[in-house]
Amino acid sequence: xALWNIDTTHAQANFAARHMMITTVRGNFNKITGTINFDPxxxxxxxxxxxxxxxxxxxxxxxxxxxxxxxPDFLDxxxxxxxxxxxxxxxAAPGATEAKITGDLTIKGVTKSVVLDAEFLGQxxxxxxxxxxxxxxxxxxxxxxxxLNWNMALEAGGWLVGKDVTIELDLEAIKATEAAPA
Numbered sequence: 078x079a080l081w082n083i084d085t086t087h088a089q090a091n092f093a094a095r096h097m098m099i100t101t102v103r104g105n106f107n108k109i110t111g112t113i114n115f116d117p118x119x120x121x122x123x124x125x126x127x128x129x130x131x132x133x134x135x136x137x138x139x140x141x142x143x144x145x146x147x148x149p150d151f152l153d154x155x156x157x158x159x160x161x162x163x164x165x166x167x168x169a170a171p172g173a174t175e176a177k178i179t180g181d182l183t184i185k186g187v188t189k190s191v192v193l194d195a196e197f198l199g200q201x202x203x204x205x206x207x208x209x210x211x212x213x214x215x216x217x218x219x220x221x222x223x224x225l226n227w228n229m230a231l232e233a234g235g236w237l238v239g240k241d242v243t244i245e246l247d248l249e250a251i252k253a254t255e256a257a258p259a
Contacts, residue, residue: 078122080253081113081210087249090129090160094220095239097231104146106160108133113212113250117197120169120176127246129160150227157185165190174198178214184223191216193246200252208252215245 088109096102111127131154137143147154161183169176178193198211220226220242229237 078114078116078119081115081250082253083109083111083113083127084209084249084251085110089247091245091247093243094241097237098235098239102137102142104134104137104143106130106133107135109246109248111162113210113248115197115210115250117174117200118172120173120197121167121171123164123167123169123176123178125162125164125178125180127162127248131158131160151225153185160184162191162193182216182218182223185225187223189218189222191218203251210250210252212248212250213246214248215243217241217243 085108088107090106090109091103092105093101093103106129108130109127110130111125113123113125115123131147131152134143134146134152134154137146146152149156152160162180164178164180166179167176168179174197176195176197178195179190180193181188182191193214193216195212195214198213200208200210203209219240220238221240227238231237
C-alpha cells in the first residue's frame with residue numbers, strides 16, 4: 078500500500094446547491110490537504126483523510142454570497158476553519174477504478190457518515206520526477222444535517238437555498254518517497 082499526499086496546488090472541492098428553486102449555484106474550496114493510502118491492485122484496502130480549509134471558499138460568482146457562506150449563518154469559518162473527511166470503508170473489486178468510499182464527514186462540528194462515489198483516474202510520472210495519481214469523488218448531502226440551516230422563504234413559495242448540496246472532489250496526489258532502509 079503506497080502513501081500519497083494530496084497536492085494542494087492540484088486539488089479542488091466543488092459544491093453546488095439550488096438557488097430560488099430554479100437555478101444552481103456552484104462554488105469551490107481551493108485549499109485541500111490530506112493523504113490517500115492506495116494500491117491500484119487492491120483498491121478495497123485504500124483509506125483517505127482530507128481536510129478542506131473553509132477560508133478558501135471562492136468562485137460562487139458573487140463576493141457578497143461568498144462572505145455570507147463564510148458567516149455563522151453557514152460555515153462559520155472563524156469557529157470552524159476546516160471540513161474533514163476520514164474514510165471508514167472502501168468497497169471496490171480488485172483492480173477496479175471505481176469504488177464506494179464510506180467515511181465520516183465533519184462540517185461545522187457535526188459528523189455524519191457519507192458515501193463517496195469515487196474513481197481512480199490513473200497515475201504517471203510528472204515532469205518533476207514525482208509519481209502522481211488522479212482521483213475523483215462525488216456525494217450529495219442534506220446541508221441541514223450539518224447545522225447549515227439558514228434559509229429564507231420566497232414570496233411565491235419555496236425556499237431561497239435548497240437543502241441538497243452536491244460535493245465533488247478532484248484530487249491529484251503525489252506518491253510519498255520511501256525512506257531507504259537503514
